[in-house]
Amino acid sequence: MKSQPSLFEGAQEIPELTKRCSRCSQYKPLSEFKNDCSRKGGKYPQCRGCEREYREQNSEKIRAHKKAYREANAEAIKAHKHQYQVENADRIRERKHEKYLENCDAIREKARAYYLRNPEKAKLARQAYYEAHREEALAYLREYRKQNKPHLAYLDRRYRATHKEEKREYERQYYAKNRHVEKAKKHRRRAREKAGGRFSSREFRELCERNNHLCLCCGERKPMTLDHIVPLSKGGKNTIDNIQPLCLGCNIKKATQIIDYRRTP
Numbered sequence: 001m002k003s004q005p006s007l008f009e010g011a012q013e014i015p016e017l018t019k020r021c022s023r024c025s026q027y028k029p030l031s032e033f034k035n036d037c038s039r040k041g042g043k044y045p046q047c048r049g050c051e052r053e054y055r056e057q058n059s060e061k062i063r064a065h066k067k068a069y070r071e072a073n074a075e076a077i078k079a080h081k082h083q084y085q086v087e088n089a090d091r092i093r094e095r096k097h098e099k100y101l102e103n104c105d106a107i108r109e110k111a112r113a114y115y116l117r118n119p120e121k122a123k124l125a126r127q128a129y130y131e132a133h134r135e136e137a138l139a140y141l142r143e144y145r146k147q148n149k150p151h152l153a154y155l156d157r158r159y160r161a162t163h164k165e166e167k168r169e170y171e172r173q174y175y176a177k178n179r180h181v182e183k184a185k186k187h188r189r190r191a192r193e194k195a196g197g198r199f200s201s202r203e204f205r206e207l208c209e210r211n212n213h214l215c216l217c218c219g220e221r222k223p224m225t226l227d228h229i230v231p232l233s234k235g236g237k238n239t240i241d242n243i244q245p246l247c248l249g250c251n252i253k254k255a256t257q258i259i260d261y262r263r264t265p
Helices: 048-057 059-072 074-087 089-102 104-117 119-132 134-147 149-162 164-177 179-193 201-210 248-254
Strands: 018-020 027-029 033-035 043-047 224-228 243-247
Touching (some): 048 059, 059 074, 074 089, 089 104, 104 119, 119 134, 134 149, 149 164, 243 248
Antiparallel strands (some): 018 027, 033 043, 224 243
């Protein structure tokens, strides 16, 4: 008696862990297919070779389709990108740091070349970043200066020795623009030696703003100077509650008298 032929006799033998490509109809290892979690088998239906060939033949069509999709779903894409960045902030930061360590020399050279080509644009970008991250930038600078004091002092001495005129001009311009800051520093030094107490340049600016930048003595809008209501020489404290903004003429006229123009009707 002849044995019946098997149902699979003559059929192509299919090895394990393979998948049939929907384009070339060949069975290939799973490693030849890209992962795609949205599909039932978790793999892309076309093998890598067929997909590469299709992309090369339809590059313009694919590019136009992606552009149209991005324009139609701009807000959704932006929201999804923001959500991903928030949920994976640590992972993204670690990945960027690893990439920087691997390519630090090339990245620095590229940044240096960009700054040389676009000095004004780079300057505006730095200013915008500083305004948006002021506290973080100041904290970083304070820590950096604390850890590199000897090196920074050496660089400053070397620069002063080779750029004397430029340094003097810079200091003159800085003093002209930040006179109140230097005045506050001077008074802090005097206060430490005599009366004690301190205040910041920001507190003095806010005091001037509350008085609309008007002299409390003559009522005119002039460049303000800080005046101690009770002079330091007479036991006054170098604190903001003992400060009143006066113009230079009224400040000189008051001299060492104890006059509180804030309470004068």
